[in-house]
Amino acid sequence: MYLDQRALTRAGIHDPLLRESYEYCRRLLVAIGDGKDIWRGSLFLPPERRPHMWAVYGFGRHVDEMSEVAIETGAGRTQFADWCTTAMADLESGYSCEPSVRALIHTLRTWDIGPEPARKYLDAYLMDQNVTEYSTFVDLLSHLRLLSVEPFHMVIAVMGPTSRPTGPEAEAAALALYLTNLIRDVAEDQQLGRTYLPLEDLDRFGVAREDLARGPMTPAVRELVKFEVDRAHALYERGAGLPDLLHPQCRSLVRASLMFYRSYLAEIERRDYDVLTAKPCIGRAHMARMALRLGIPLFMSRTHRSGTGAAPARHWEGAACS
Template identity: 30%
Template sequence: MSVDHYENFPVASLLLPPHLREPVEAIYAFARGADDVADEGDAAPIARLARLNDYRNELNLLGRGEAPRDPSLARLFARLGVAVRDHALPLQCFRDLLDAFSQDVGKTRYADFDELRDYCRRSADPVGRLMLHLYRAATPDNLRRSDLICTSLQLINFWQDVAVDWQKHRIYVPLDDMQRFGVTEEYLQAALCDDAWRALMAFQVQRARAMMLEGAPLARDLPGRIGWELRLVVLGGLHILERIEAVRFDVFRRRPTLTKSDWPRLVWRALNYKGIR
């Protein structure tokens, strides 16, 4: 559920029931396409925002039950329309994603965690909410716990990608936290990993872990394939946090990721999952 090209999005996963593969692929195509508009290529910001507005216009047409009008987006929104109608998917989730992608075009700093959390609410949480709607499991408590998991995954992606985001002139570490720990932007420019940086990142890692652990009971409570998929996601996210700690928070020189050798252990743990303490 990582927004950075949706690396953890379960596209056509073998764990998905066959009847959900098409709607999941339709949601993915929408999210990936709009995310690429915001992030990829060399278009000017005004052109990116205009193209994202094309997505909004098509989404509004979909909401009114009208056919797509933009020929370049017609197939994408025709597929999405089928998924929305067949599974009663809330359009607000798609609108939130577009708002977050538009924000990415111009906003490169976050004053505090509340600002960052609001971004995650729109960039990450909708993915989990849509999956719960597909599985007809979108109860208020499930949605709350899904939001915690999805925001945690987004934060984990930020912490493992500090150096990558800096190359795009973006900083997702809240500025007030940086000031509190005595870390400046020069740290990112110089790839400086001293005690101050480690303390800052330890704080951010623990924040992400606490949110993941609070939401994690959802992975135990959901039945069948969605529960199994979510257990893998939760365990994978927590394992990346362990990797960040293992490199002593030096995410400048090594991007902590999951490797092929990690998956057998994660699959075994997911199969024998009884919760995380």
């Protein structure tokens, strides 16, 4: 907790309400799903950048959780849509009484990011309430560009590109990460009535949508999953140069993140592409090996900070709700 409070101070965030908004985002990460890994990863960033990562990912977690509840219950869809409409208006006005939106607005202003990526992210989740399948990979890519690439631009802005624009590498990396999640969660999503793998791919391998629900693997499903895993590997290769385009203090963390998520693909391959009988996960032994491999670079990145380019462009603490 001390390090987190110190990070808020180092980031120039002094207003009590704004500090609580960032802390709210941090708590969302620690409490929900694999968000704790995101928070742990943020500890390897310079303190002045750390809270802004909480804001981007905390906002994303909040939206994702509300969307899941709305889809599962059905009754909350109107409420979720109303929340998104209000959040979009707040992003435009630069003022919000909702903690995760308030923190994100401050982060966007601090790093001179427009509200468009956050608006497109909300659009993608609103679309997700009604669209449950995608006919082609091109259709899926259009959705994923809103859902993963746009928010990833916010992350990259906080990471501080230092050489040339990161567009192609950032897009490929963002798509690779999200496609990995879709492959890993295919059975879980199918049980919720959503088929994210393109229907043209299912048809190519003779797979019916109900074949993707939790249950025994078939040769056709294995071939389908292998096809999608190979597609994700190709995206990781296209995005492999992204860390070198970021601020030196942030490169090791991004390399670690890409390696961690790509290891899910290796685990799926080890299981002979079985993603139905059990959800693929990364074992503790493998995580320990990755930590040993990346621990020294991460530690050096965290402790030997030059200070050049470390501070955000400017700070903004918006009005507090009364």
